Amino acid sequence: MKVLTFHAPGDVRIEDAPEPAPGPADVKIRVRACSTCGTDVKIFNHGHHHIVPPRVMGHEIAGEIVEVGTDVAGWAAGDRVQVIAAIPCGRCGECTRGRMTVCPNQVSMGYHFDGGFAEYMIVPHNVLDVDGLNRIPDGVSYAEASVAEPLACVLNGQNLARVGDGDDVVVIGSGPIGCLHVRLARARGAARVFLVDLNRERLDLAAGLVNPDAAICGAETDVVDAVMKLTEGRGADVVITAAASGAAQEQALQMTARQGRISFFGGLPKDKPVVSVDANVVHYRELTIVGANGSSPAHNKEALRLIASGAVPVADLITHRLPLADVRDAFGIVARGEAIKVTIEP
Known part of the structure; x- marks a missing residue:
């Protein structure tokens, strides 16, 4: 079978690999998206401290079960499934308190385990142990199901920021995460949603799909002034920074x-993680600042329900579909901001 393997920063290769076999508690899937x-x-550019090469990349995964381990119950060949990316341990103090997104023992698909840029892959027992293998609802395509993982992260962020009825919401960053934030905020009852980006071309592409109440280009106007005028x-x-800025x-x-x-949804570069905060503004305006880190298995289930119900449409956000052979081209498209979502269909 064909896989995309990370060997070193800047060195990823389409290679031949033997089809994997599931262990007794694992599941094997044919990756569809x-x-x-x-x-x-x-x-691709910098590697990651959790990745020991060679490693098959890819963590936004949907596919079809082709084989189950001898100890696996409740799953069968032919089942359509979505796989969580971040895998909590389910046993530590954070997990038992319901805080699976900040599990200190978390492992991940495409990092600690071979991921989804492959024709076939193993869903390890770690995923099944925390109920992280999800049935794709009828009417939801594999490509749409693969977007459940980033939507799950967005859902976690908006839960923490308490986005709800009547809110004016600003989303800074018009990539796929920003687009999902716009759509989820509307689904949660936001009164108005404003989308901000420095890149006019990318902003126009996103705004044409998700139709914010206003699209603000930071390269052309004072963003703070524009938001203050729009909000009387x-x-x-709520302000969501869906950009590494x-x-x-x-x-x-x-x-x-x-x-x-x-x-603070988007993490900052490791070499520049410090920002200036006027603590008196936080104090006197009684502001709340929250982080957002990944998603839990429950968030993934809810994301699939939101997609299936039509509350958060995602099909039109998939602007490019490419075969596995072109996955490196996909990275370039993403890096240049030429797409909203690029899906690989092995």
Whole structure:
């Protein structure tokens, strides 16, 4: 079978590999869709401290079961499934308190285990142990199901930021995560959603799909001033920084309404993780600043339900579908911001 293997930063190869066999507690799937994201590009360029090469990449996975281990119950060949990416241990103090997104023992598909840029792959028992293998609802395609993983992360972020009825929401960053934030905020009852980006071309592409109440180009206007005018001077109830930008995080504090919430959703570069925060603004406006890190198995299940119900459509966000042989081209498309979502269909 064909796989995409990471060997070193800048060195990823389409290679031949033997088909894997499941262990007694594992499941083998035929990968039908594995979507790409900005993290894949970062791994391609810089590697990752959790990846010991060679490793098959890909973590936004959907496929069809072809074989189950002898100890596996409840699953059979032919079942259509989506696989969680971040795998909590299910046993530590955080997991038993319901905080699986911050499990200190977390492992991940495409990092600790071979991932979905392959024709076949093994879903390890670690996934099944935490109920992380999910049935794809009828009417949901494999490609749509693969987008459940990033939507699950977005769902976690909006739960933490308490996005809800009547909120004015600003989403900074118009990539696939930003688009999902816009759609989920609307599904949760937000009154208005404003989308911000520095890149006019990317902003126009995203806005044409998700139709925010306003699209603000940071390269052409003062973003804080624009948001304050759009909100009649009070600021936004929620600001989500869906971009790896310290400047965006600093701007968020300036455009948030009293008792508003700020989600630092996008992580910052490891060599520049510090931002300037006016603590008095946080204090006197009674602001809440929250982080957001990944998703839990339950978030993945809810994401699939949101897709299946039509509450959060994702099919039109998949702007490119490519075969496994072209996965390196997909990384370039993602890096240049030429797409919303690029899905690989091995």
